[in-house]
Amino acid sequence: MKIQLAIDRVTITRAKEIIEEAYPFIDIIEIGTSLIKEYGISSIKEIKDLFPKKTILADLKTMDGGEYEFKMAYSSGADIATVMGAASIDTIKVCYSVAESFRRLMMIDLLEVKYEEIYKFSEFKNAIFCIHAPHDKENNNISKLLNNFKDKIHNNVTVAVAGGIDFDDIPELKKFNIDIVIIGSAITGSGKIAENASKFKEML
């Protein structure tokens, strides 16, 4: 399993410090939605320039205007950009087409998508599917979400999981066929960034 480090609710300076500390233990750097909305798309370019060898994900959470947003993200150095599964299928199609033309990747964020609706996305063969428990909901249950989704997603697709993941969740996550584990505050808010990132890497 790869580790995607989600950077949110910090300054760009602090983001860079966090990435430097966690660098050896992570695979993907996520420029969080809050960072993009606070500092704009230049946050992606700045971080890509500093860490050109890491995969950069722009958590755009696109709901509409997919072509403009996805072109902007890829042109700024993002390797992966996110669209909401809750967006219209036309929006997701537009994003996918931009992703394919840039030879980059699209992640579909399944936040608030009902598992019965997953079949709609089967045409997006190269998409990454992100099973996502919302930050704003208390008592999230990631493994329940995973159980709901596992039969709906074709075995060959790439699956990511996100939503308040901490050390306790890892044994349960390892029972599923997950490619990317997205970790945020359990690393970034810990005060022991390198130590915790290293511990996650070891566990995974």
Next chain:
Amino acid sequence: MKIQLAIDRVTITRAKEIIEEAYPFIDIIEIGTSLIKEYGISSIKEIKDLFPKKTILADLKTMDGGEYEFKMAYSSGADIATVMGAASIDTIKVCYSVAESFRRLMMIDLLEVKYEEIYKFSEFKNAIFCIHAPHDKENNNISKLLNNFKDKIHNNVTVAVAGGIDFDDIPELKKFNIDIVIIGSAITGSGKIAENASKFKEML
């Protein structure tokens, strides 16, 4: 009906020019999602500082992390901020609570919300409900959307409508009890900004 001018896919400099030209004919300035994602939250402050007497809407399209995003928008001078109706109900509750504490407004963007689900939002008494046809979908039919929603929304709520609205749509829109008409490229992309904004104002 009020006119909300949606500014998207332009530079901040161009945004300011557009607002200056349209200024006498519009009621609400919308800092579009693309502007926020491209230039960051400072785009809101910059425009509020220049046009302090107009109502400013930050089209955050929040899907998660509601508290941080809404506080950021209101602190930067936004009078209204948007959350997606497709977000989790917990996210919308958090946004509403921030809006109430700032004594500002929350708009719920009903993009891709099924009209059967509208009842979920009845607790948000002071929210503005935005009936929204996606930019990425061809052959949008605003009046069909409005017909679907009109019985579901309590008469006392404030209703906005968005999605590729042009002059042709106005006679139809006037049949509904709409408070805010959101207009974007029919004004901003026209090359005749003042003229078209004035024409919309007259028609409404």
